[in-house]
Structure formats: C-alpha cells, structure tokens
Amino acid sequence: MSTRRRVRSGALAFALALLVAGCTGDGSGGVKGTPGAAGLRDPYFPKLGNGGYDVGHYALTLAYDPATGRLDGRAEITAKATQDLSAFNLDLAGLTVSEATVDGAPAAVNRAGNELTLRPREDIDDGAEFRAVVTYGGVPQTLTDADGSKEGWLKTADGALALGQPTGSMAWFPGNHHPADKAAYDITVTVPAGVRALSNGVLTSEKKTADGHTTSVWHTAEPMAGYLATLAIGRYDTSTATALGKVPVLTAADPTVAPQSAALRARLPEILEWETENFGPYPFAAAGAIVERPGDVGYALETQTRPVFPLSSFDTPTLVHELAHQWYGDSVSPASWKDIWLNESFATYAEWLYAEDFENTPAQKSFEKAFADEDAWAFPPADPPAAEDLFGTPVYQRGAMVLHKVRQAVGDDAFYEILAGWPAKHRYGNATTEDFTAYVESVAGEDLQELWDVWLYGDEKPARP
Known part of the structure; x- marks a missing residue:
C-alpha cells in the first residue's frame, strides 16, 4: 500500500487458470453452462474475485447523502465470458441489492456473505460479451483489515472516502475485485449542495441539478484494478x-x-x-x-x-x-496479492533514487539503513506469512534492497533499462514475481538465482550488506 507505514505507504492467465473448468453434458450430446468460481484462490484472500468472466468496463451511477450516510448505486458491468456460464458471482459487502438484470432480462439473485450470485435467464456462451446491471443501496461498511487498518467506506467529518486496498472496493460497488481483473471505469456521482465528489481519471462533466445537487462524471479509460478506485466526497x-x-x-x-x-x-x-x-x-x-x-x-x-x-x-x-x-502497481499490477512486493519495492526505491538525485543521499546509504533495520528481516518480501503481513516492513524495505542488489549486479545502464522496461513490458496488465525475475535476467543476460535465493526468498539475514 502504498505507504501504510505503520510498520508502516501474463496475469490474466493466472486468474483464468484458477477458474472452475468448462462445461458438463446435458445428457443429449449438448452442453450446458456451469457456475463461475466464487473466488480466484488468492493465497491470502481465496474468495476474492470471481471466475468465468473478464470485466471490460464498469459504469457506476451513485448518489450519496452525507447527512444519512446512505449510498444508492447502479452498477452496469460489461464483461466477456471465459466459459459457458449458468451463473456468476460478484464481490459485494453489506449493501442490499434490490434488482439485477443480465442482458436486459431479470436475473435471480442470491447472497452468501460477500458473494453475490447472479443466475441469468439463459446461459451465457463462452466468449460472449454480456451486460449485468445491479441496483443496490444502504450504508456502506468500513472494513478492518487483518493488520488493523481501516478501508472500504470511511466516514469523514463532511462526507466520505472510499479506499480499497486490498479488499475494500467491494464495500461500495459490486464487481470482480481481485487485481487480476482490471477494467475501464465511468463513475457518475450525485451529492448535495456544498460538497464535491472526486474520483479517478478525467472529469468529463460537472453539473448542478434543479434541486441544488451536483453530479460529476469521472472517466478512466486505462484498465484499473478495483482496489485502486476511489471516491472522495466533501468540501475541497x-x-x-x-x-x-x-x-x-x-x-x-x-x-x-x-x-x-x-x-x-x-x-x-x-x-x-x-x-x-x-x-x-x-x-x-x-x-x-x-x-x-x-x-x-x-x-x-x-x-x-x-x-x-x-x-x-x-x-x-x-x-x-x-x-x-x-507505473509500479497501477499500470503493471500484481497478479496475486503475494506479488505486492513488486509494487512496494519499486515505490520505495523511487524514494531512494530521489534522495540520491536531490538530497545528496546515495542509494547505498539508504540501503545500509534498511539493512540495519531488524524489522526488515521478519520474512522474505516475496513470501509474506499471512494477510496481516502484506504491508509489513520487509515488503517495502527488503523489497527495495532486492532492487539495489540487482542494480549492483547488472550495473546502472542495465538497471535503468529495467526501471523503464518493466512497466513498459506489462503496461496496463499484471505480472508475477516469476515474470519479474525472468525479465531481469533477460536484460542482464545472466543467471541471478543466487541473488534471488538470498535477498528475495532467503529466510536469514546475510552476514553483511
């Protein structure tokens, strides 16, 4: 997370490989759809995300009243089936669904915890594009993460703030909320006079209604993981x-x-x-x-x-x-939450580079300071033990140390090629730790397994930096 510093600031294939398989026979030589998986078996959040489809676009139409705390929403989700589907799930926490349709026809709705299941009137063929519309409302929840931080829908003194890392986006709209399924967004928000609604992307329209409310429309054309969507309502x-x-x-x-x-x-x-x-x-x-x-x-x-x-x-x-x-986390996003160190190592190393360029602090000095921090050695950055460790010191500081050791191993020319080449290679997509190590070795032209074994995966602190 970025900087939740309370210790602390090829991927679609990963997701699709975990889906419930194919179709079953109907007894007459034909086939029928099967339900999409209720989760993508993420190592830390196995029920997060959903199988059987890939979202291309969210159109969210929202109205929020700070006085009552009520959010009313309509989510129009355009997706493509990746198997023959008889039903599919969406992630949604707390809010009440009043109606759902698929391709304009009413769909049966079932709830089990944070899993919202829609069963369309007719099965959806593998490869077909479909449109699901969910109408919902209520007072959104503030979620408490395993590490104690608050996310989801945060009530503020004059409005609200929606933050979604790692799972909180499901507190304010239904969707496929695993980072492996990224999509474009159009978010339309109506709020009372005196407050504004800010979100991601480009503001394409902001108009006052006859009753004094303001409606804002925000457009994000580039693919975005659900946890990166935000909504800020208040006086600004x-x-x-x-x-x-x-x-x-x-x-x-x-x-x-x-x-x-x-x-x-x-x-x-x-x-x-x-x-x-x-x-x-x-x-x-x-x-x-x-x-x-x-x-x-x-x-x-x-x-x-x-x-x-x-x-x-x-x-x-x-x-x-x-x-x-x-660049690192938003444009190229983690394939699973186990790959979060890829986000945080680069962002932390950016701090080191900035200090090197403008504050007369060589990156080596920042490396040595991080090396001396015993908290950085609690676990390998590429293998956090549990969900509460995803934003721990090793992910940030030891992750940045990995990048510094890469820089020392390959030299500055190759390292700066990696800095720009990595987000270019996976622009608007997702990537795994294995993708990264293979990419670095392809640029370096050498096997760096010893570096990975010690700095990225090793359980022990090296004797010296």
Missing part, C-alpha cells in the same frame, strides 16, 4: 495544472489542510517529470492528489491517477512513492 479546495505538456493535474485538499499542503501539491508536475525520465512515459491520461485531514484516513494510498494522503503523510518522499506507484 482544488488546484489545476498541466504536467508533461499535456496531462491535466487536479489536486484537492480539505480546506483545513489546504494551506499547509499547497506548496507540495504545486510540485506534483515537477516530480512527475523526474519520474518519467527514470520510469518511462507516464501511463495515464490524468494525474493529481487528494489531501485529507489526518483523522479521516490513517495512511497514503496510490489510488490510480489521484493518490490519497492524510496531511501527516503528505511529504516529498511519500508523494514520490505514491506517484511511482502509477
């Missing part, structure tokens, strides 16, 4: 700029923290310029940041195109970290 001071000659930048801050955050928010285009020089072309059509009061959220998160920060974490290293995630 906003600023606009342009980065990289063409990318619109929108930053927003709660009025109580706007003055303190203004100077750093204004530096966002400059930091993006530096990151583009190191990491390759910026992958999205928009950029920005949202800064909240510390009491509204306890950590920063790399929500796509518009990271979220509490004022207490809004500093230069954390901004560098969360913006680096736009």
Whole structure:
C-alpha cells in the first residue's frame, strides 16, 4: 500500500487458470453452462474475485447523502465470458441489492456473505460479451483489515472516502475485485449542495441539478484494478495544472489542510517529470492528489491517477512513492496479492533514487539503513506469512534492497533499462514475481538465482550488506 507505514505507504492467465473448468453434458450430446468460481484462490484472500468472466468496463451511477450516510448505486458491468456460464458471482459487502438484470432480462439473485450470485435467464456462451446491471443501496461498511487498518467506506467529518486496498472496493460497488481483473471505469456521482465528489481519471462533466445537487462524471479509460478506485466526497479546495505538456493535474485538499499542503501539491508536475525520465512515459491520461485531514484516513494510498494522503503523510518522499506507484502497481499490477512486493519495492526505491538525485543521499546509504533495520528481516518480501503481513516492513524495505542488489549486479545502464522496461513490458496488465525475475535476467543476460535465493526468498539475514 502504498505507504501504510505503520510498520508502516501474463496475469490474466493466472486468474483464468484458477477458474472452475468448462462445461458438463446435458445428457443429449449438448452442453450446458456451469457456475463461475466464487473466488480466484488468492493465497491470502481465496474468495476474492470471481471466475468465468473478464470485466471490460464498469459504469457506476451513485448518489450519496452525507447527512444519512446512505449510498444508492447502479452498477452496469460489461464483461466477456471465459466459459459457458449458468451463473456468476460478484464481490459485494453489506449493501442490499434490490434488482439485477443480465442482458436486459431479470436475473435471480442470491447472497452468501460477500458473494453475490447472479443466475441469468439463459446461459451465457463462452466468449460472449454480456451486460449485468445491479441496483443496490444502504450504508456502506468500513472494513478492518487483518493488520488493523481501516478501508472500504470511511466516514469523514463532511462526507466520505472510499479506499480499497486490498479488499475494500467491494464495500461500495459490486464487481470482480481481485487485481487480476482490471477494467475501464465511468463513475457518475450525485451529492448535495456544498460538497464535491472526486474520483479517478478525467472529469468529463460537472453539473448542478434543479434541486441544488451536483453530479460529476469521472472517466478512466486505462484498465484499473478495483482496489485502486476511489471516491472522495466533501468540501475541497482544488488546484489545476498541466504536467508533461499535456496531462491535466487536479489536486484537492480539505480546506483545513489546504494551506499547509499547497506548496507540495504545486510540485506534483515537477516530480512527475523526474519520474518519467527514470520510469518511462507516464501511463495515464490524468494525474493529481487528494489531501485529507489526518483523522479521516490513517495512511497514503496510490489510488490510480489521484493518490490519497492524510496531511501527516503528505511529504516529498511519500508523494514520490505514491506517484511511482502509477507505473509500479497501477499500470503493471500484481497478479496475486503475494506479488505486492513488486509494487512496494519499486515505490520505495523511487524514494531512494530521489534522495540520491536531490538530497545528496546515495542509494547505498539508504540501503545500509534498511539493512540495519531488524524489522526488515521478519520474512522474505516475496513470501509474506499471512494477510496481516502484506504491508509489513520487509515488503517495502527488503523489497527495495532486492532492487539495489540487482542494480549492483547488472550495473546502472542495465538497471535503468529495467526501471523503464518493466512497466513498459506489462503496461496496463499484471505480472508475477516469476515474470519479474525472468525479465531481469533477460536484460542482464545472466543467471541471478543466487541473488534471488538470498535477498528475495532467503529466510536469514546475510552476514553483511
């Protein structure tokens, strides 16, 4: 997570390989559909995500009333079947479904915990595109993660904040919420007079209705994992700029923290310029940041195109970290939550590189500091023991140490080729740890198994850096 620093800031194939297999005979030589899997067997969240289909687009139409805390929503999900489907699941926590249709026809609805099962009137053929529409509402839940952090729908003093890493996006809309299934988004939000609704991507429309409400439409064309979707509702001071000659930048801050955050928010285009020089072309059509009061959220998160920060974490290293995630984690996303170190190692190493370039602190010095931190050696970064460890110190600091050892092994020229080449190779997709190690070795032209064994997978701290 990005910087939940409370210790702490080829993939579709992975998902599809875990689906319930094919079709069964109907006794007459034909076939009939079978239900899609109720989960993708992620090592830490086996019920997260759903099998049998691949989402291409979410159109969310939402209305929120801060006074009552009620959210009313309509989710239109356009997907492609990856098997003959008799039924399929969506992840949804808490909210009540009033109606569901598939391709315009009513669908049977069943709930079991966070699993919402839709059974269409007719089976869906393998390879067919279909459209599911779910109408729902209620007071969204705040979820408590295994490590004690809060996610999902966070009530704030003047509105709400939706954050979804690792599972909280299901608290405010139904969908396929495993990061292996990424999609484009259009999010339309209506809120009462006096507050605004901010989300990912480009603001395409913002209009006041006859009764004084405001309806905003946000468009994200590039594929996005559900956990990176955000919705911020409240009073905000906003600023606009342009980065990289063409990318619109929108930053927003709660009025109580706007003055303190203004100077750093204004530096966002400059930091993006530096990151583009190191990491390759910026992958999205928009950029920005949202800064909240510390009491509204306890950590920063790399929500796509518009990271979220509490004022207490809004500093230069954390901004560098969360913006680096736009390449590492957002554009190229983990194939499973076991691969989260790929996100956090690169974002942490971006901090080290920034300090090297602008603060006269060589990356080697940052490496030595991380090496001396005993918390960094609690477990291998590529193998967190449990869900509560996904955002632990080894994922960040030892993960960055892995990258530094790669840099030492291959030299700066090859290393900087890796920095830009890795997100280019998997742009808008997903990747595994095995994909990464194979890619590094292909660029380096050598076997680095000893490095992986010691630094990435090893249980013991080496005798010296």
